[in-house]
Amino acid sequence: MSSLEIKNLHVSTGDKEIVKGVTLTINSGEIHAVMGPNGTGKSTMAKAIAGHPDYVITQGDVLIDGKSILEKESDERAREGIFLAFQYPSEIPGVSIANFMRAALQARMAEGEEIDASAYYKRLYQKMDLLKIDRKFTSRSVNEGFSGGEKKRSEILQMALLEPKFALMDETDSGLDIDALRIVSDGVNSLRGPNLGILLITHYQRLLSYIVPDHVHVMIEGRIVKSGDKSLALELESRGYDWVKQELATA
Amino acid sequence: MSEITDTLETTLENPVSGIDQSSGNFKYDMTYDFDAGTGLNERTVDYISSVKKEAPWIHDFRQSALKTFFAKPLPTHWATRDLENINFDKIRYYLSQGQKPKRTWAEVPEDIKRTFERLGIPEQERKFLAGVEAQFDSEAAYSNIKEAVSKQGVIFMNSTEALREHPEIFRKYFGKVIPTGDNKFSALNSAVFSGGSFIYVPPGVKVSHPLQAYFRINAENFGQFERTLIICDEGSELTYMEGCTAPKFSTATLHSAVVELVALKGAKIQYITVQNWSSNVFNLVTKRGLAHEEAEIKWIDCNIGSRLTMKYPGVVLKGRKSRGEVISIALANDGQHQDTGAKMVHAADETTSTVVSKSISVGQGRATYRGVVHIPKNLKGCKNNTECDALLINTNSRTDTYPAITVRGDRHAVQHEASVSKVSAEQIFYMQQRGLTEGQAMSLSVNGFINDLARQFPMEYSVELKRLIDLEMEGSVG
Ligand SMILES: Nc1ncnc2c1ncn2[C@@H]1O[C@H](COP(=O)(O)OP(=O)(O)O)[C@@H](O)[C@H]1O
Ligand SMILES: [Mg+2]
Numbered sequence: 001m002s003s004l005e006i007k008n009l010h011v012s013t014g015d016k017e018i019v020k021g022v023t024l025t026i027n028s029g030e031i032h033a034v035m036g037p038n039g040t041g042k043s044t045m046a047k048a049i050a051g052h053p054d055y056v057i058t059q060g061d062v063l064i065d066g067k068s069i070l071e072k073e074s075d076e077r078a079r080e081g082i083f084l085a086f087q088y089p090s091e092i093p094g095v096s097i098a099n100f101m102r103a104a105l106q107a108r109m110a111e112g113e114e115i116d117a118s119a120y121y122k123r124l125y126q127k128m129d130l131l132k133i134d135r136k137f138t139s140r141s142v143n144e145g146f147s148g149g150e151k152k153r154s155e156i157l158q159m160a161l162l163e164p165k166f167a168l169m170d171e172t173d174s175g176l177d178i179d180a181l182r183i184v185s186d187g188v189n190s191l192r193g194p195n196l197g198i199l200l201i202t203h204y205q206r207l208l209s210y211i212v213p214d215h216v217h218v219m220i221e222g223r224i225v226k227s228g229d230k231s232l233a234l235e236l237e238s239r240g241y242d243w244v245k246q247e248l249a250t251a
Numbered sequence: 252m253s254e255i256t257d258t259l260e261t262t263l264e265n266p267v268s269g270i271d272q273s274s275g276n277f278k279y280d281m282t283y284d285f286d287a288g289t290g291l292n293e294r295t296v297d298y299i300s301s302v303k304k305e306a307p308w309i310h311d312f313r314q315s316a317l318k319t320f321f322a323k324p325l326p327t328h329w330a331t332r333d334l335e336n337i338n339f340d341k342i343r344y345y346l347s348q349g350q351k352p353k354r355t356w357a358e359v360p361e362d363i364k365r366t367f368e369r370l371g372i373p374e375q376e377r378k379f380l381a382g383v384e385a386q387f388d389s390e391a392a393y394s395n396i397k398e399a400v401s402k403q404g405v406i407f408m409n410s411t412e413a414l415r416e417h418p419e420i421f422r423k424y425f426g427k428v429i430p431t432g433d434n435k436f437s438a439l440n441s442a443v444f445s446g447g448s449f450i451y452v453p454p455g456v457k458v459s460h461p462l463q464a465y466f467r468i469n470a471e472n473f474g475q476f477e478r479t480l481i482i483c484d485e486g487s488e489l490t491y492m493e494g495c496t497a498p499k500f501s502t503a504t505l506h507s508a509v510v511e512l513v514a515l516k517g518a519k520i521q522y523i524t525v526q527n528w529s530s531n532v533f534n535l536v537t538k539r540g541l542a543h544e545e546a547e548i549k550w551i552d553c554n555i556g557s558r559l560t561m562k563y564p565g566v567v568l569k570g571r572k573s574r575g576e577v578i579s580i581a582l583a584n585d586g587q588h589q590d591t592g593a594k595m596v597h598a599a600d601e602t603t604s605t606v607v608s609k610s611i612s613v614g615q616g617r618a619t620y621r622g623v624v625h626i627p628k629n630l631k632g633c634k635n636n637t638e639c640d641a642l643l644i645n646t647n648s649r650t651d652t653y654p655a656i657t658v659r660g661d662r663h664a665v666q667h668e669a670s671v672s673k674v675s676a677e678q679i680f681y682m683q684q685r686g687l688t689e690g691q692a693m694s695l696s697v698n699g700f701i702n703d704l705a706r707q708f709p710m711e712y713s714v715e716l717k718r719l720i721d722l723e724m725e726g727s728v729g
Contacts, residue, residue, distance in 0.1 A: 095702070
């Protein structure tokens with residue numbers, strides 16, 4: 001049982017403050033959805049937690065099991081169990097998914113230890129089958145020439161292989177048709193369990209009928225302005241973000 | 252042959268695993284029995300020629316080359332002015348412990364043997380090579396060819412021995428592909444050359460495993476000038492691999508080789524270089540092959556390290572239907588300049604040349620591509636395909652491309668493609684987010700960039716290349 005604590009997090013890029021004091025605790029086993037309109041700072045928050053060098057944390061803290069991770073490089077945070085499923089995953093020309101994940105797993109092993117290649121491939125294929133990813137993808141370059149849906153599935157595949165403690169999933173539903181959405185959701189649901197905490201970023205409630213969250217938070221202009229259970233998502237769906245904004249203005 | 256074939260299977264694994272090859276950056280303090288002193292003049296050349304007990308013709312050849320060297324200016328009208336920082340008076344031109352290489356590793360002096368063991372050479376020899384020559388500073392310390400291969404009539408020895416033992420073949424081809432006056436550094440090499448390989452493969456003999464030479468610089472303020480001459484007689488085939496390293500000194504080291512290849516009718520030569528010089532080495536090498544009718548010469552040239560490398564392997568396509576190919580990979584790290592390319596001279600009908608160049612520039616590293624493709628008007632049915640790709644890591648990196656394609660007449664097919672791509676900060680972050688260190692992430696990008704080339708290489712070579720890239724990229728992270 002682990003916890004990811006986000007405490008009064010302020011994030012800037014350049015001179016501009018984008019995340020303005022977010023506090024949120026995710027325990028393993030839980031799924032927290034963060035919803036909000038475009039440009040509100042959801043991706044910025046996720047990337048700052050993962051250690052993206054463009055984003056400066058000016059105040060607050062992020063802790064795993066009570067220990068701050070802010071002094072650590074992004075790769076160390078990753079090896080400690082933070083996984084970011086990117087809204088816009090990068091392409092790595094010439095590097096196959098199989099080799100990429102093999103390198104990522106190798107990076108988690110002790111010095112002098114070698115990954116067992118045949119066991120690795122067995123596991124890779126098993127996860128690919130689970131996510132209904134064609135075997136020919138193993139040798140294709142990471143994200144190169146992938147459709148939107150393929151990129152998202154490849155992110156989930158990586159998450160399945162790396163077995164993080166906490167997954168920050170950024171707009172995993174965007175660009176997916178209904179079939180792809182179902183496959184991706186099934187994949188995430190199969191990874192759900194007592195050892196994984198998920199922060200699910202989306203601005204549509206659609207995803208949340210497939211991946212049912214324990215908590216829902218509404219983020220507007222860099223702040224979490226409202227939290228509730230899954231019914232909050234439905235309310236947002238029918239009444240829109242303007243409703244929350246109006247509530248804020250009158251409060 | 253069976254001895255070699257039996258061990259082939261084990262080579263499919265990493266041939267260098269288990270050997271500490273982590274760096275070429277180590278040296279032993281040596282005392283040299285033969286030392287031409289510091290600086291260059293006629294007496295330096297006399298000394299080299301006399302310790303080798305050379306025939307008068309070669310002594311004269313050297314002295315005349317020395318005059319050419321002094322007469323020629325540095326090519327700074329087109330090349331980098333960094334060349335002006337080479338102080339020819341501060342260099343030692345000949346250092347050795349003797350002119351006769353040992354035939355077994357047991358006889359090789361302890362420090363030299365240990366050097367090559369650390370570099371994994373005896374291990375590789377046992378596993379997949381048909382023969383090895385290991386040069387330490389100016390002379391080969393070890394040289395051996397598997398009996399099965401020498402029984403086929405293959406000659407493999409260093410240039411010092413070859414001049415004594417096979418003067419008739421040597422003299423016939425020596426200096427014919429690359430004349431002394433080709434450039435200032437070929438003239439320098441012609442004056443003071445020592446070591447390097449001499450290979451003759453008789454007609455029809457297909458050497459089934461690579462012959463390898465390893466060039467090691469150990470001494471400070473030193474210049475290594477090996478001279479390699481390979482002749483493949485009609486219908487024969489050979490793969491030759493060379494590797495090189497030197498420890499890092501604060502002073503400049505000079506490496507200036509000349510390599511001449513002759514592929515007679517229908518012969519095939521594949522020449523592979525894995526170069527991993529330390530960042531104080533000026534590496535100024537002239538390499539050219541002459542392809543007769545239906546012959547094929549392929550250069551696989553991988554340049555890692557050095558302060559400045561200038562190297563443009565070439566093929567003169569002299570015979571009808573001959574083919575030439577250059578595959579070049581250059582990695583220019585911070586403070587390094589890789590000035591590489593290819594030279595294809597079509598001199599007969601229906602000749603084909605291919606150039607694929609991939610360069611990687613990191614930090615302040617600078618990569619330059621210079622290509623020459625020459626197809627004269629009177630020929631017909633010639634083809635050239637040139638592809639130059641550059642990868643930039645960090646915005647300061649610099650890359651220049653100077654392709655010079657002179658094609659006259661309209662009966663030829665010529666294609667040229669070039670691309671420049673960048674490893675973005677976003678890409679690096681993406682990989683780091685999966686747990687790779689920055690160095691590992693850069694290394695993976697570089698390996699991805701050259702992947703389509705590397706997988707055409709012999710297994711042992713692509714494993715070695717990947718290892719060197721990993722080391723270089725690990726070291727480039729501040
Ligand atoms: N690297 C950056 N440089 C400058 N502005 C940025 C950068 N990243 C995000 N922003 C700005 O921060 C705001 C929040 O963006 P983002 O976090 O992507 O929002 P969301 O994910 O909620 O749509 C936007 O106004 C966006 O333009
Ligand atoms: Mg976003």
